[in-house]
Amino acid sequence: MALLSCPPSARAGSFPKAVLPGHASTGPHLAASSAESKSLPPFALAVGAVAAAAVSATTRRRGTKNTSNNNNSRQRATPVVQLGASTSEGSRVVAVVGRDGVGKSKVCAGLLDLAADTAKRAADGSFAQKSRLLEAEPGEATRNFSCFSHVYSQRDGRGPTPRLHLIDTPGHVDRLPLVEDALHIAQGAVVVCSINGGVDAACGRAFAAVERSRKPSVIFLNGVDRADGAPGFLAALDALERRLGVRPVVLFAPAHVVGAESGSLLLNVVSGTLCSTQGCDLEPVTEIADSKSRGKKPTVIAKTPEITKFATQLREQLVEALANVDDELMEAYLETDGKVARPLLEAALHRAAAAGLISPLVAGSAKTGLGLDALQEVIGTFIPGGSGDLGAQLGLQPATPGAVAFRQLLSGQEHLVEARVVQGPLRPGEPCQLAGVVAESVFKGLSSRVVTVTPKRLLVHSARGEVQQVQEVHEGDMVLLPVDVPIALASHSAAEPGSGVRRGRCTFALQLGGLKPEQREALLRALDVLLQAGDGLRLETNEETGDKLLSFMGTLHLELVRERLVREFKIKTLPLGQPHVAYHATVKSPVVGKSAPAPKKGVAWALLELLPGKRDSGLEIQDELAKLDPTRGGKVTAEVETALDRVLRSALGKAGPGNIPVVDVIVKVLDLAAASEQQALEAVTAAARLAMSSAAGNLVLLEPVVELEADVPSKFVGRLQMDLKDRRGEVLGTRHSEGENQVVAAEVPLREILNFDQDLNKLTEGEGFFTFRLQGYQEVTPVLQKRILAELTDPAS
Numbered sequence: 001m002a003l004l005s006c007p008p009s010a011r012a013g014s015f016p017k018a019v020l021p022g023h024a025s026t027g028p029h030l031a032a033s034s035a036e037s038k039s040l041p042p043f044a045l046a047v048g049a050v051a052a053a054a055v056s057a058t059t060r061r062r063g064t065k066n067t068s069n070n071n072n073s074r075q076r077a078t079p080v081v082q083l084g085a086s087t088s089e090g091s092r093v094v095a096v097v098g099r100d101g102v103g104k105s106k107v108c109a110g111l112l113d114l115a116a117d118t119a120k121r122a123a124d125g126s127f128a129q130k131s132r133l134l135e136a137e138p139g140e141a142t143r144n145f146s147c148f149s150h151v152y153s154q155r156d157g158r159g160p161t162p163r164l165h166l167i168d169t170p171g172h173v174d175r176l177p178l179v180e181d182a183l184h185i186a187q188g189a190v191v192v193c194s195i196n197g198g199v200d201a202a203c204g205r206a207f208a209a210v211e212r213s214r215k216p217s218v219i220f221l222n223g224v225d226r227a228d229g230a231p232g233f234l235a236a237l238d239a240l241e242r243r244l245g246v247r248p249v250v251l252f253a254p255a256h257v258v259g260a261e262s263g264s265l266l267l268n269v270v271s272g273t274l275c276s277t278q279g280c281d282l283e284p285v286t287e288i289a290d291s292k293s294r295g296k297k298p299t300v301i302a303k304t305p306e307i308t309k310f311a312t313q314l315r316e317q318l319v320e321a322l323a324n325v326d327d328e329l330m331e332a333y334l335e336t337d338g339k340v341a342r343p344l345l346e347a348a349l350h351r352a353a354a355a356g357l358i359s360p361l362v363a364g365s366a367k368t369g370l371g372l373d374a375l376q377e378v379i380g381t382f383i384p385g386g387s388g389d390l391g392a393q394l395g396l397q398p399a400t401p402g403a404v405a406f407r408q409l410l411s412g413q414e415h416l417v418e419a420r421v422v423q424g425p426l427r428p429g430e431p432c433q434l435a436g437v438v439a440e441s442v443f444k445g446l447s448s449r450v451v452t453v454t455p456k457r458l459l460v461h462s463a464r465g466e467v468q469q470v471q472e473v474h475e476g477d478m479v480l481l482p483v484d485v486p487i488a489l490a491s492h493s494a495a496e497p498g499s500g501v502r503r504g505r506c507t508f509a510l511q512l513g514g515l516k517p518e519q520r521e522a523l524l525r526a527l528d529v530l531l532q533a534g535d536g537l538r539l540e541t542n543e544e545t546g547d548k549l550l551s552f553m554g555t556l557h558l559e560l561v562r563e564r565l566v567r568e569f570k571i572k573t574l575p576l577g578q579p580h581v582a583y584h585a586t587v588k589s590p591v592v593g594k595s596a597p598a599p600k601k602g603v604a605w606a607l608l609e610l611l612p613g614k615r616d617s618g619l620e621i622q623d624e625l626a627k628l629d630p631t632r633g634g635k636v637t638a639e640v641e642t643a644l645d646r647v648l649r650s651a652l653g654k655a656g657p658g659n660i661p662v663v664d665v666i667v668k669v670l671d672l673a674a675a676s677e678q679q680a681l682e683a684v685t686a687a688a689r690l691a692m693s694s695a696a697g698n699l700v701l702l703e704p705v706v707e708l709e710a711d712v713p714s715k716f717v718g719r720l721q722m723d724l725k726d727r728r729g730e731v732l733g734t735r736h737s738e739g740e741n742q743v744v745a746a747e748v749p750l751r752e753i754l755n756f757d758q759d760l761n762k763l764t765e766g767e768g769f770f771t772f773r774l775q776g777y778q779e780v781t782p783v784l785q786k787r788i789l790a791e792l793t794d795p796a797s
């Protein structure tokens with residue numbers, strides 16, 4: 001059998017360079033406002049001698065006097081954003097999501113640097129300035145993009161104070177289940193999008209995952225240092241609106257200043273002030289330190305009609321967006337004719353944030369650090385700390401400490417379960433309830449969704465990813481718990497096993513036949529460890545075909561698993577083949593089968609008749625024995641009947657050509673003589689097989705049909721529909737999906753989609769994904785039946 005090979009995975013894009021052209025906005029109300037904003041000139045501010053005269057000493061603020069370009073020396077004692085006090089305290093776990101190369105890792109690094117001790121930072125160099133940051137795994141270093149989630153904990157060295165825990169998630173579409181797992185345990189998300197053409201399908205997909213998780217989120221529009229002014233920002237906003245279906249509420253916008261470094265200033269929409277990397281309360285008439293102008297005269301900016309108009313326009317949009325979701329603000333809006341006072345605006349912002357009613361947006365640059373202060377405070381405002389009643393929901397007992405498992409890591413020989421504490425505090429040597437584990441693993445049967453572990457040590461990730469030991473962790477913290485035996489973790493990905501829905505996967509049949517027993521054992525053990533790691537790998541046995549089906553989230557995932565097998569387990573072969581399709585057989589008209597030409601004394605004998613049943617009716621068994629021959633011993637006992645049922649089902653389960661099951665028939669047992677259940681089984685099996693083979697012209701093969709839903713950008717819909725028709729599929733319809741994507745639903749024979757993962761990848765240039773669900777069985781055409789019968793009876797297949 002030919003070995004399936006997935007094509008090399010699409011390489012992740014680097015930081016996008018293309019500038020998205022402006023697009024008309026979709027919503028009528030918003031279309032008007034964005035069209036208006038597009039007609040504005042770039043947010044040019046008057047710079048130079050004339051403006052310098054306008055600078056007043058009183059408008060110089062904290063930070064503006066610091067002309068050093070080293071933003072590491074910033075000290076942050078007070079909030080810089082001034083959105084009002086944060087609504088909730090406690091540690092937070094935030095998933096940072098977005099497409100590859102958009103700057104997620106850089107954003108994480110920047111946020112971690114904010115809290116790092118200044119002296120330590122000076123000694124180590126700025127984390128954010130390291131090249132290839134945060135990508136430590138060998139698979140990532142070679143590919144130059146993230147393949148796994150990385151956890152970083154912001155710590156200020158003062159013990160159990162609230163912390164920010166960041167899960168830097170991978171952006172590749174194959175790794176979406178890891179993103180979903182991260183979102184499951186996080187309190188909220190930062191969706192990173194790029195201002196320069198980066199608001200694409202992958203960005204939309206990340207946002208859709210956040211929406212499905214129902215967690216609050218903040219959008220960070222990254223890369224303003226590279227942006228080309230107003231058109232870039234407005235085009236990005238339009239693209240976000242098209243993709244996400246909502247207009248983000250802009251809290252910080254890039255303010256481009258002629259003469260100043262491009263993308264070095266942000267406009268704080270609520271307060272109307274400007275932010276640089278030095279501080280965030282600059283009045284629009286001020287003097288700022290340009291990081292490139294060290295030693296030169298500082299740049300001076302002045303209030304111009306353009307910036308005033310821009311600020312007014314964004315503020316109006318903010319007020320309108322809030323008034324739409326907040327009655328109190330609407331009242332104030334109507335009373336004041338739109339001129340709402342700042343405290344009212346802040347209060348409404350907090351209410352809307354708490355209710356998750358708006359998607360706040362902060363623009364900035366992870367590279368220069370611009371906007372990261374703001375992002376940190378917006379996270380504090382919009383993503384609540386605390387765990388609510390999550391512990392109870394997950395079945396944890398109230399009084400004892402508890403945590404929700406996120407993933408499992410293998411560190412040397414030690415298994416570490418990484419978890420978010422939902423009931424604290426946790427201390428070493430004390431029992432801890434662990435939720436988020438599943439029932440089975442290949443070898444051990446764990447049957448509870450909550451287990452109790454007693455970790456001897458507690459470990460936490462530091463800001464730089466390394467692990468350190470601590471004596472106590474609290475609610476909202478991420479912790480690593482060493483466990484003696486590996487624990488199988490649940491996947492929180494949308495397509496759970498058991499839900500009937502499967503995400504399109506690269507599925508292969510594990511071909512263990514060619515391996516020596518010890519190789520086989522080693523491979524299964526290694527796979528068991530990988531399966532328990534909750535990395536989206538799945539192994540299941542198809543009872544009908546006997547295939548051990550190993551499925552991957554896609555080609556990248558397959559490559560990573562192969563690499564891990566070599567690196568960690570020294571296993572070089574992972575023999576994979578195409579899975580068998582579970583065909584069924586049935587009959588068109590009645591057929592009779594005898595286990596032998598005639599009954600003989602002392603030899604088991606069976607006489608059956610198979611009649612066509614309804615489609616999907618399975619087996620209907622009619623025991624005619626007692627009716628036919630009342631002299632044979634009178635009543636058939638209940639035990640005999642149960643045994644007969646069992647024997648018939650088991651015999652017909654492999655009575656078709658190539659041992660496939662016979663279904664949708666009414667089975668009449670016309671005669672049966674056997675001394676034991678085993679004998680009966682043999683006789684009935686022989687009779688059923690003979691009936692099926694004598695059925696030749698009557699035999700019908702049934703093939704499984706799936707209901708498939710492919711989510712693709714609109715421009716690929718036509719091609720996809722053609723492709724599905726070529727696969728003997730029937731397109732049921734299309735519907736709108738996220739942004740510009742459409743979902744195409746179709747019924748397709750399973751036989752035709754065995755390589756669909758790879759084909760869809762090619763067809764949609766890596767932008768599509770699909771799910772499918774077994775829908776039922778259908779008759780195959782005579783030509784196809786001939787081909788399938790040949791395949792089924794060919795021992796080589």
Ligand SMILES: Nc1nc2c(ncn2[C@@H]2O[C@H](COP(=O)(O)OP(=O)(O)O)[C@@H](O)[C@H]2O)c(=O)[nH]1
Binds near residue numbers: 101145171
């Ligand atoms: N100019 C510029 N480059 C950035 C910015 N953010 C990230 N990058 C660069 O884009 C590349 C990808 O960033 P990274 O954080 O690894 O992206 P990730 O794949 O989303 O984690 C790196 O070379 C970064 O230095 C930014 O705001 N401006």
Ligand SMILES: [Mg+2]
Binds near residue numbers: 104106
């Ligand atoms: Mg990264």
